[in-house]
Amino acid sequence: MTGTTNAMPEDALISVSSLKKYFPVTRGWLQRKVGEVKAVDDISFDIRRGETFGLVGESGSGKSTVARLILRAYMLTGGSIKFRRADGSVTDLTDLSDRELRPIRREMQMIFQDPYSSLDPRMTLLDIVGEPLVIHGVGSRGEIGDRVGELLGLVGLRPEYATRYPHAFSGGQRQRIGIARALALNPSFIAADEAVSALDVSVAAQNINLLQDLQEKFGLTYLFITHDLGMVEHISDRIGVMYVGRMVELGDTAEIFKKPLHPYTEALLSAVPQPDPRRRASGRRIVLKGEIADLANPPAGCAFHPRCPYATDLCKKEVPDLRPLGGREVRCHRAEELDLAGVEA
């Protein structure tokens, strides 16, 4: 099922439409299916070539599942994913077999959150960073050694470190090793799942700058997943805000932060503790009631309505559609009439 397919915008590298992933809920030793968790439910968006697309949401919102679906680490329950190859052709990844996916995997890579568990402690940096090259049969032993040295240099590690094991490195350095591994096959797209969340403040800033340098140097496109709104504002061109498996708002980062259209986005922005005692959140902060909805048993209507300060009867009954509004997309019945507060400059 390769070949050019319909309707993918010119500037898009990845186009996701009506993406769905339902996980079965089973019970008993017969693994009888008793329900479904709609981890990702009807999500559509494009990632433009060369941009950083930020995916924001709290735990259980489905943001990591979206990344894994795009990389086809999971089978889709529904929807489609299209990817523009390096040669300009568009491939529909939706139904490709593992074998068919293999050449495409060279162009799409991932960086993980936990730099401790994502590197094999018994492999040297040469083995770790060189592994994608070996798997894809790129180059001889000597060539792989040279390339690993070059990659380590790119992420600010000394090429001599290639013979060392991960335990000799700090969290921030390990994260760089993961970045070097992701770069090994010259990908055009990298999904970074909470790539700096586990790092100390000063180290996170170094690694974010490194990711931006690499993006400029190689024209990379990033899907940047995080719960850190300050970081996402800094690095992303556009963002998507997810809540309980659905996209609730999508658009230009600066515009969303200035004036959110969805009450959940407003609450998220107001909840962030600001490093500025004069702007203490108390008073302005919207403290949401209750907890994030249970994915296995989401509320009827808009999933956010039990916590939403603006909910009406309509919100309890009808699921709002994601619809365009002022150059953005928003999933809220009351988006036009609400006047929501963003972040003050």
Next chain:
Amino acid sequence: MSVNTTPMPPERLLELDDVHVHFSMREGLVRAVNGVSYHVDRGKVLGIVGESGSGKSVTARAIMRLLSKNAIEAGGRIRFRPEPGKEVEISSLPRDGRQVRELRGGHIGMIFQEPMTALSPVHSIGTQIMRTVMLHRRVGKEAARARAIELLEKVQLPKPTEMIERYPHQLSGGMRQRAMIALALSCDPALLIADEPTTALDVTTEAQILELLKSLQAEMGMAIVFITHNFGVVADIADRVAVMYLGRIAETGSVDDIFYKPKHPYTRALLQSIPRLGQAPVRRLKTIPGMVPDPFNAPAGCAFHPRCAYAVPGRCDTLVPEVSLFPGDQSARCHLAGKLPEEVL
């Protein structure tokens, strides 16, 4: 610094004087806490910020006398005032003696980052609170149960009478953290030590817990030592702040002085490296070069000098700076404190 022997001022609740904690490891001696002095007044919140390995949690454990077996309490004095007119020198008491056990849980409560590891998985929430209350208050089962329900209500857990039968694994992360707060507050402590209590939580849940702690603090008048690596959280909750680096307090002062008039280059650099919501877009974040040094070979002189933009060769790399005092009870351990060029933050 010589240990000061004058009695504590009446408003003082806790005072640490030149506290040292070392760990003897195969690789050598680690001076995890290397001369830390700070104080907390009754009903005030002290925020302790620092990156990993700065010694902020070890110091807190030293107050509770909960250090691991291989820790060497190498010196200094920790004084606490359980009630007006009474002064206890915690650091000179036997660590498992009656007096320390009475303070722990009775006068000083503690909450941790991961409630799942701090709470017992095999006892219900109610049982855990009731046992603490019965131990410290010498009341019967019925009274303890009533107290447990009252506490769960206080931390705004829904349906407290049902909640006391629940086990930690049945609760969400935010609810567990509330249960742990209830447990820590069961005996109306004068001091609550909170070690990264919101770090593992989502931003809207973090906002809920911060607001809860603030309202409980106002209501019960307890003091809090709030340990975190997040400057936003500190700005939100603290009256005073201590910034730690490699086992020492780099700088301490009122929350406004630390954020708007920092005197230590480390404080300045940290504040500049965090992306802030709504700030004018910057191309790259400012970073602190290098990384937190290995604790086995901490740099000579000022431990921050290899990463410091202002370090003076021959001075900062040889002499450990003394504490310089500034108006408003602000102090910084830096040779250049007060002489740094003004910078816009």
